[in-house]
Amino acid sequence: MPGSPHARSVAIVAFAQSEHSFSDLGWTEADLVMPLVNEVLETTGLQRSEIGFTCSGSNDYLVGTPFSFVAALDTIGAWPPIAESHVEQDAAWALYEAWVRIQHGDVDTALVYGFGKGTVGDYAGISSLSYDPYYVAPLMPGDVGMAGLQARALADAGFAVDPDPTPPPPTDGAAAVILAAGDTARRLCPRPAWITGLDHRIEPHGLGTRDLARSESARQAARHAGVGAGPVEFAELHTRFEHEEALLRRELGLSEECVVNASGGPRKADPVMATGLIRIGEAAARIHDGGARRTVAHAAAGPCLQHNLVCVLEAGEAGTAGTAGTAGEAGED
Amino acid sequence: MGNRCAVIGVGQTEYRAKRADVSLAGLVREAALRALEDAGLTFADIDSVVVGKAPDMFEGVVTPELYLADALGAAGKPMMRVHTAGSVGGSTALVGASQVQAGRHDRVLVVAFEKQSESNATWALSTHSPFSASLVVGAGGYFAPYIRAYIRRSGAPGNIGMMVAVKDRLNALRNPYAHLKLPDIDLAMVEKSMMLWDPIRYLETCPSSDGAVAMVLGSERAAEASTAVTGRRPAWVHGAAMRSEPMGMAGRDSVDPRAGRDCAADVYRQAGVTEPRRQFAAAEVYVPFSWYEPMWLENLGFADKGAGWKLTESGATAFDGDIPWNPSGGVLSSNPIGASGMIRFAEAAQQVRGQAGEHQVPAAADGSRLALGHAYGGGSQFFAMWAVGAAKP
Numbered sequence: 178m179p180g181s182p183h184a185r186s187v188a189i190v191a192f193a194q195s196e197h198s199f200s201d202l203g204w205t206e207a208d209l210v211m212p213l214v215n216e217v218l219e220t221t222g223l224q225r226s227e228i229g230f231t232c233s234g235s236n237d238y239l240v241g242t243p244f245s246f247v248a249a250l251d252t253i254g255a256w257p258p259i260a261e262s263h264v265e266q267d268a269a270w271a272l273y274e275a276w277v278r279i280q281h282g283d284v285d286t287a288l289v290y291g292f293g294k295g296t297v298g299d300y301a302g303i304s305s306l307s308y309d310p311y312y313v314a315p316l317m318p319g320d321v322g323m324a325g326l327q328a329r330a331l332a333d334a335g336f337a338v339d340p341d342p343t344p345p346p347p348t349d350g351a352a353a354v355i356l357a358a359g360d361t362a363r364r365l366c367p368r369p370a371w372i373t374g375l376d377h378r379i380e381p382h383g384l385g386t387r388d389l390a391r392s393e394s395a396r397q398a399a400r401h402a403g404v405g406a407g408p409v410e411f412a413e414l415h416t417r418f419e420h421e422e423a424l425l426r427r428e429l430g431l432s433e434e435c436v437v438n439a440s441g442g443p444r445k446a447d448p449v450m451a452t453g454l455i456r457i458g459e460a461a462a463r464i465h466d467g468g469a470r471r472t473v474a475h476a477a478a479g480p481c482l483q484h485n486l487v488c489v490l491e492a493g494e495a496g497t498a499g500t501a502g503t504a505g506e507a508g509e510d
Numbered sequence: 511m512g513n514r515c516a517v518i519g520v521g522q523t524e525y526r527a528k529r530a531d532v533s534l535a536g537l538v539r540e541a542a543l544r545a546l547e548d549a550g551l552t553f554a555d556i557d558s559v560v561v562g563k564a565p566d567m568f569e570g571v572v573t574p575e576l577y578l579a580d581a582l583g584a585a586g587k588p589m590m591r592v593h594t595a596g597s598v599g600g601s602t603a604l605v606g607a608s609q610v611q612a613g614r615h616d617r618v619l620v621v622a623f624e625k626q627s628e629s630n631a632t633w634a635l636s637t638h639s640p641f642s643a644s645l646v647v648g649a650g651g652y653f654a655p656y657i658r659a660y661i662r663r664s665g666a667p668g669n670i671g672m673m674v675a676v677k678d679r680l681n682a683l684r685n686p687y688a689h690l691k692l693p694d695i696d697l698a699m700v701e702k703s704m705m706l707w708d709p710i711r712y713l714e715t716c717p718s719s720d721g722a723v724a725m726v727l728g729s730e731r732a733a734e735a736s737t738a739v740t741g742r743r744p745a746w747v748h749g750a751a752m753r754s755e756p757m758g759m760a761g762r763d764s765v766d767p768r769a770g771r772d773c774a775a776d777v778y779r780q781a782g783v784t785e786p787r788r789q790f791a792a793a794e795v796y797v798p799f800s801w802y803e804p805m806w807l808e809n810l811g812f813a814d815k816g817a818g819w820k821l822t823e824s825g826a827t828a829f830d831g832d833i834p835w836n837p838s839g840g841v842l843s844s845n846p847i848g849a850s851g852m853i854r855f856a857e858a859a860q861q862v863r864g865q866a867g868e869h870q871v872p873a874a875a876d877g878s879r880l881a882l883g884h885a886y887g888g889g890s891q892f893f894a895m896w897a898v899g900a901a902k903p
Contacts, residue, residue, distance in 0.1 A: 238566060246593070251756045257768065257772065258754060259755075262592065265591050273588075274590065280612035281512035282512055308577065379579045381580045393586075
């Protein structure tokens with residue numbers, strides 16, 4: 178792990194995302210995922226059989242069916258059988274699982290993908306079902322109502338934010354990433370985006386126990402990932418609502434010079450469960466294209482930024498911020 | 511495999527048709543607190559939490575790890591939510607173990623649960639994508655044709671499934687956590703029960719349960735510290751693997767899936783197992799329908815192809831046989847779906863720790879042989895397994 182003398186350097190060596198759609202074009206999950214898997218394989222020149230581990234992220238409720246990831250698996254060529262897992266989370270967490278798995282040392286590459294068909298469901302209703310089922314979900318507050326509580330808290334705390342948030346349009350889309358370790362990464366990619374810090378933290382679900390003008394878990398994840406160990410040129414933040422940027426800039430310690438969501442961000446494309454992975458892919462793409470030397474990606478889940486993941490990407494693996502992760506361990510929590 | 515990883519604490523809830531006495535949070539917390547107590551730890555000692563369960567539609571709570579973070583003491587920690595269909599309990603254990611094997615964490619709490627009384631699992635499993643039609647009802651409707659194919663291929667006598675149903679329910683009488691307790695169970699009772707999905711009778715299928723299971727997985731350092739406090743030995747992970755294959759692929763053998771064989775081969779290679787029947791003292795294998803015992807006996811290499819049913823028939827897999835399968839009573843006796851895989855992993859660990867109580871297999875108690883934990887899911891396409899032992903690998 179970063180911070181350990183035995184850490185393996187791991188980089189993002191390929192990233193692909195769909196042409197996201199605000200209307201249902203009749204694509205299945207398989208239709209969304211397969212071209213992207215083909216694209217990242219082509220970019221790296223890897224054969225399917227050379228992928229050591231595969232992990233994906235999705236949400237059954239978006240299309241209202243159990244096991245929506247099973248159909249997607251049918252598209253990625255899982256034959257001969259593959260070492261594979263799935264999180265019912267944003268695929269940024271699938272990337273985390275794959276990155277941890279590569280640290281074992283016996284696997285050098287991983288394929289990560291996420292997909293979401295947001296256009297066929299009612300996200301306010303679906304998100305309400307992800308809250309405390311006894312006391313909160315029956316009120317059906319929805320993601321926008323919850324975001325409104327945080328926007329109001331931020332406005333009251335002096336942030337210059339609109340206290341009346343609007344959600345991004347429902348989106349269909351997907352993303353795929355290939356991770357590779359050490360020499361394999363150097364062989365597959367002219368400018369690998371090295372993961373020099375990666376961490377995620379959750380905080381209590383009960384909003385009454387949290388100060389909504391802060392995001393303690395985002396701050397913790399940023400510290401453990403070592404964001405502060407160097408300048409950040411570009412950041413891709415999982416800001417489904419505009420007011421979240423101001424808060425996250427502060428909690429991640431981003432300077433005013435740092436360009437946030439140059440890609441357009443989740444406000445312009447929000448395929449739920451791929452949105453966070455796209456942030457990591459976009460932050461990596463700035464390094465792949467030579468446009469930046471150090472970028473940060475952020476993914477979030479839960480009401481009012483309950484669960485936050487932070488990834489630091491660098492053009493060089495030497496002098497990595499992994500050591501900052503160790504410093505973070507010693508820091509106050 | 512990376513760094514060494516051990517099971518240092520196990521906690522289970524009582525499995526029941528309906529746990530109306532606890533909320534979802536109360537259910538998972540019950541298992542977690544028991545695992546922590548077994549490990550001599552508190553929530554404050556835990557570095558990371560991994561939660562697993564089957565489809566969210568079983569309880570109608572979407573991404574429930576968000577709501578469960580408070581009850582599982584996860585605030586300020588990393589938290590993951592795994593979902594790999596029926597194999598998820600096993601996969602969740604492996605995702606947690608991976609964090610230890612990677613050197614990322616010293617103590618990981620893994621928790622798997624299902625509170626099936628919140629919904630109707632058969633119909634939750636029959637809801638299919640708006641993009642494709644489904645012609646089956648429930649898991650039994652899906653698996654019955656595979657079982658018929660197995661019987662035809664192997665020439666197994668028709669009573670083998672009933673023998674498994676009786677054996678596992680007799681084992682459950684030794685397990686205080688088991689859901690189904692049928693003291694009068696015999697072949698006649700099974701045979702008389704209603705045919706649900708030919709050839710699966712009512713008493714040859716698993717129940718629908720509420721329940722949770724938790725384990726604390728630890729590094730070598732954490733394992734030594736726990737043992738020093740509790741006096742209980744850990745179960746070391748000797749081999750661990752996941753394998754998946756597509757559901758819809760022409761030529762795929764869904765009766766004897768290659769992913770299952772490959773997964774077992776990977777675990778056996780890591781653990782140095784060449785003769786599973788001799789080297790394992792016990793196996794906890796995901797058998798939701800009785801006939802899956804002979805099918806998995808072959809898939810996991812305990813018997814030659816076509817000969818699995820002969821082991822069952824000979825009594826080899828019974829509690830007093832030479833290779834007891836599901837001494838806890840198995841999935842046929844307790845089935846909170848999302849937890850069922852992890853229960854197998856945890857029961858395998860308890861066997862080699864010598865902590866299985868009345869269903870302790872004597873040959874496993876001295877820790878000289880390994881135990882196997884197994885889970886599968888989807889259309890017999892997702893597999894997760896581990897081999898655990900009392901000796902450090």
